Amino acid sequence: MLEPLLRFHYLGHSSFVLRFADGVSVLTDYGKSNAFGLESPIHDLGDLHPDVVLYSHHDEDHDRGDEFLGATILDGAHLHEEVGFDDIVFEPIKTRENAPGDNTSFLIGFEGLRILFAGDCQGEIEAIDQAAELERLETIFPGRIDLLFLPIDWTHPIAAKAAAFVELVRPQTVIPMHYWSKQAKSDFFAALAEKNEPGRRQFLIEEPGRPDYAIESVARSDDVIKAIGLEPGPWLPAVS
Secondary structure, X not given: OOOOOEEEEEEEOOEEEEEEOOOOEEEEOOOOOOHHHOOOOOOOOOOOOOOEEEEOOOOOOOOOOOOOOOOEEEEOOOOOOOEEEOOEXXXXXXXXXXXXXXXXXXXEEEOOEEEEEOOOOHHHHHOOOOHHHHHHHHHHOOOOOOEEXXXXXXXXXXXXXXXXXXXXXXXXXXXXXXXXXXXXXXXXXXXXXXXXXXXXXXXXXXXXXXXXXXXXXXXXXXXOEEEEOOOOOOOOOOOO
């Protein structure tokens, strides 16, 4: 059996383990569990030693300060050009949460698979109804996106605008992240479902009830976007 192009595991909030078919493991935004006293658990890595660690920025819900001996650290705050690691390419894209450039989204390429880890791009999401923002997004995120990891909650609800962001970018699959309640995730899915028209389903919502998922191959459909709601859990390599 061929290994999937990508397996990924949701640790919680904005933290994922990505395991590529070439054996490289990538850890994203491994922040403090329940940071700021809010309900956003991030589960432990166990004995996993990631090859690459990404930081979109350094708020405590995205960076708990752990040291990863031997890992390649890609710090969005200081990265301004494309970086290659084995057969994987990481392109930093400056986006915003509260101010221009205070967040780095990462466009990750591997064997034709294009992944966008958006980090905290809530400022871009908030402005989605502005004409200038539409032009900006088309410029900074050109081409297709196969897999999008997208924040869907902020200091105030942004579920409807996050859904509009997905509709504009049109990834093959979207994984909601960065939320503080199950209600926020439910609101995001409801906003997507409202865009489905009778006889034409634009969004297919799946909640598999587990933290892991796999992308078998690059398979593009312009008709249906999958929205996958994962349940955070500790790293368990036997099931991931």
